[in-house]
Amino acid sequence: MCVAYPGIVEKIEGRSALVNFSGNIVRAASGFVAPQVGDRVLVHAGYIMQKVSKSEAEELQELFDELEQTVADKDRMKTNGSDDSGRRSDESEQERTTANEDE
Amino acid sequence: MKTNKLEEIKYFLKYYDGPDMNIMEVCGSHTRAIAENGIPGMLSERIHLLSGPGCPVCVAPSSYIDRLIELALEPKTVVAAFGDLIRVPGSERSLSEAKGEGAKVEMLYSPLDMLELATQNPDRLYVFAAVGFETTAPVFAELLHRAEEEGVENIRLLTAIKTMPPVIQYLMEADAPIDGFLAPGHVSVITGSDAFLPLAKRYDIPFVVSGFSGERLLLALYDLVSCRGRGVVRNDYPSVVSAEGNLAAKAEVNRYFETATAVWRGMGAIPNSGLILKEKYKKYDAGSETLTEDKRKNKACICHEILAGKKKPFECALFGKICTPLQPQGACMVSQEGSCFSYYSHQRER
Numbered sequence: 470m471c472v473a474y475p476g477i478v479e480k481i482e483g484r485s486a487l488v489n490f491s492g493n494i495v496r497a498a499s500g501f502v503a504p505q506v507g508d509r510v511l512v513h514a515g516y517i518m519q520k521v522s523k524s525e526a527e528e529l530q531e532l533f534d535e536l537e538q539t540v541a542d543k544d545r546m547k548t549n550g551s552d553d554s555g556r557r558s559d560e561s562e563q564e565r566t567t568a569n570e571d572e
Numbered sequence: 573m574k575t576n577k578l579e580e581i582k583y584f585l586k587y588y589d590g591p592d593m594n595i596m597e598v599c600g601s602h603t604r605a606i607a608e609n610g611i612p613g614m615l616s617e618r619i620h621l622l623s624g625p626g627c628p629v630c631v632a633p634s635s636y637i638d639r640l641i642e643l644a645l646e647p648k649t650v651v652a653a654f655g656d657l658i659r660v661p662g663s664e665r666s667l668s669e670a671k672g673e674g675a676k677v678e679m680l681y682s683p684l685d686m687l688e689l690a691t692q693n694p695d696r697l698y699v700f701a702a703v704g705f706e707t708t709a710p711v712f713a714e715l716l717h718r719a720e721e722e723g724v725e726n727i728r729l730l731t732a733i734k735t736m737p738p739v740i741q742y743l744m745e746a747d748a749p750i751d752g753f754l755a756p757g758h759v760s761v762i763t764g765s766d767a768f769l770p771l772a773k774r775y776d777i778p779f780v781v782s783g784f785s786g787e788r789l790l791l792a793l794y795d796l797v798s799c800r801g802r803g804v805v806r807n808d809y810p811s812v813v814s815a816e817g818n819l820a821a822k823a824e825v826n827r828y829f830e831t832a833t834a835v836w837r838g839m840g841a842i843p844n845s846g847l848i849l850k851e852k853y854k855k856y857d858a859g860s861e862t863l864t865e866d867k868r869k870n871k872a873c874i875c876h877e878i879l880a881g882k883k884k885p886f887e888c889a890l891f892g893k894i895c896t897p898l899q900p901q902g903a904c905m906v907s908q909e910g911s912c913f914s915y916y917s918h919q920r921e922r
Contacts, residue, residue: 470654471704471756500717511761511812519812520812522812524811532808536794537577
């Protein structure tokens, strides 16, 4: 039920926007995000929940790249016992971690 | 690089031989996406997926459905609802079945569509079945905002709005054997990923916010297994989820609603797990607060245990026999995001 779909904003009309979903135009409430024409947005039950900051492909690539870096740094840390590698590993991990316990 | 990493993740998840890892998803769309992408078959036997109370339609108590039917049968009252809700059984029947007796039921994509209906038919009272999690609460607030602005008086809400962190706490306090949560993607768009941090810390379990594609789910599961035993929150859906969530939407929800104890189908009353209209806006309420009774249509139905992660759908004696999507005995078999519906439709065996 929490299904939401991404679409492109075509027009703003007061507190609503016309959003294009692969050719289907749907009116959605836009008051919570103030989108601009051309923005990619996520729509649920007739309202825009959020702007989408990047495409699925771009985001996945970044997530995998970060993971690659984290794993590489951890491997290097294991091999070298290097303090520097350990710090870099933590930083890399922190990018995808919004919050964690005090470690 | 992505392909190689994905293959490594798949290999890791398939041949993981560490301690058993129970992962619960609490989002119906995740339940559905996990089945559609064949994820269970890609996991080691030591990684167990549990479907939690992530389908808001499935956790609405029977008295809520019964009240909607009563309203829809009242003269000049129309009940509007999301499509998922129409076939959910109350104590005796569903809204869909009641339509045959003259119940007036409109299926709408958005609650905002009800404003136009109410404006065009001022002699009728329109009641929206306001079911949902944090994801959907903002659109109900927007509906009330517009109704106030436009002076539309003939609308009401029958609320069964639930919030996710309190039910997760309920599960953990009930000693549910859970080692990590796949945090709900679209709920997190509104709440922010930090909403799960107190729970992660309190129970020393990881939460990973994920989107819905197969690749995203595999990445999130990899992260969860990698973080076993650590009280951390990871955001693997940063294109739409931030740490703090959608502040404007949350402010609008707080303007109209306040937290309250809510009754979850099969689980009973859970403190602070629901949203009800504030006193100032009670004129828009269609009698939500008295709806605490929860009867099972079929006594053998174990929806409540499935929602709590204690049993899997195929462990129910009714599953696939007298309980099917065409003849659901419990709410989990009704919604496309219900655990039983998903297991049945995709013939999941684990």
